[in-house]
Amino acid sequence: MKYDAVIIGFGKGGKTLAGKLAKTGKSVALIEKDPNMYGGTCINVGCIPSKSLIHSAASANPYGDAAEKEKKYREAIEEKRRLTKMLRTKNYDKLASSPNITIYNGTARFAERSKIEVKTGGKSIIIEGDKIFINTGSTPRIPPISGLSTTSGIYTSAELMDLDNFPEKLTIIGGGYIGLEFASMFSGFGSDVTVIQDGETFLPREDEDIAGEIKAILEKSGVKFRLGAKIKYVDEGPKVVFEWNKQDYSLESDAVLAATGRIPNTSELNCQAAGIELTSKQAVKVDQNLRTTAENVWAMGDVTGGLQHTYISLDDSRIVWSQLSGSGNYTADSRRNVPYSVFLSTPYSRVGMNEKEAQKSGIDYITAALPVSTIPKAQVLKSTDGILKALIDKNTNKILGAMLLCAESYEVINIIKLAMDMDADYTVLRDRIFTHPTMAEALNDLFTL
Ligand SMILES: Cc1cc2nc3c(=O)[nH]c(=O)nc-3n(C[C@H](O)[C@H](O)[C@H](O)COP(=O)(O)OP(=O)(O)OC[C@H]3O[C@@H](n4cnc5c(N)ncnc54)[C@H](O)[C@@H]3O)c2cc1C
């Protein structure tokens, strides 16, 4: 079988590109190894199921009795299963219904530069592609802690989001995005949550005041932190044995989540057969056009070792499409002002520089700050914890960055990103009409210096 394009992995970038290529009449083969992953990590085991559970947790009663908590949790898991199944089917049907797309269910590996071996159900077939696109995503990194991969009751994020029984007591290893979102979610359901992190500093990339507020909000909801801890081993229970503040502790719980980062999925690809180089972190090495070191082979999304967000994988498909459709002008180094949101009970969103980075770069900046309690909509929502902060270039009046720790920050941050992309002065946000009462209207006050 020969195709114009072979796409390995049904992730965000891959499925978007498949659709675009098929629309222009190209023949496309899309290979996915797991039928429960049609549509990729985001809709099956990542963003969407976690946000569905976070949404359900927001209306749970963390102080309810055991039966009430269990009931609410089971309903939330059922709703998550319904939602992911619906999206998975939709994603599959959308591509499968195109006459130009063939979906293969099997594990792909390079036989040579343009030939891919697909192993499926004990059989193996070779398919050929004029152009090949790698979109195989990433997988949880399990650190070499004794007992971590062999003890029962230790889960990855995907497994924990499919647990039938409510964990009254949850230990989370790792205080990154996944660790904190799950801490917030499970404390919302009423779990007793402890986060164990190796590093001393909480959210080391954030400004201290912001990190401090986030930690205080999580602690207020009952989450306990053990920062600068060294895990010695994990044992049946499950029980995590660790050293913290020069003392040994043994923490037993109903479940342990390993949220210790994610590594690119390249181990099955046999990249060397195609002359595709990997980085020292096992990511596919790409240039600014997302070309690999092999001719006519590109890579998109988590597998490239860059920022791990669904919208980055989507944007990667735009970079690739820019070359396939002619202009080639859009490249990874022209991508700027990439925002992110951490979906905590009080969500945190950021775009651009923070103070730490501005100080390091020597830019002359002004800091604008606004306590969330002054925002009328925050009072309506009864969500008055948090702070809004923005940095403005003193010489040019341009916005350098913003950090929003408040309800609905994941929506409002996109307004600031747009203003930054348009190179607007901060006064544009200060003087805009926004609807009332909204969280967005707080930008008028934040940017009134
Ligand atoms: C719990 C969690 C929450 C998250 N929340 C967010 C969020 O709120 N917002 C956000 O933007 N990002 C979030 N992310 C990150 C986001 O999910 C990923 O960055 C994104 O899904 C990566 O997409 P991708 O296109 O690189 O590949 P993926 O969507 O991972 O797709 C890769 C596909 O390739 C398949 N595959 C792998 N190897 C092979 C092979 N050899 N042959 C055939 N198929 C193969 C895999 O089965 C998989 O389906 C979250 C991640 C997790 C785990």
Ligand SMILES: NC(=O)c1ccc[n+]([C@@H]2O[C@H](COP(=O)([O-])OP(=O)(O)OC[C@H]3O[C@@H](n4cnc5c(N)ncnc54)[C@H](O)[C@@H]3O)[C@@H](O)[C@H]2O)c1
């Ligand atoms: N809202 C979002 O966009 C969103 C949400 C969830 C996940 N994600 C993506 O998923 C990726 C993976 O998230 P993650 O939280 O697993 O990784 P991460 O890299 O963000 O955090 C890993 C954490 O584990 C800790 N850690 C590592 N080894 C440890 C050990 N041996 N003992 C104790 N602590 C240890 C680290 O100190 C760190 O706090 C992120 O990079 C993110 O891009 C995005």
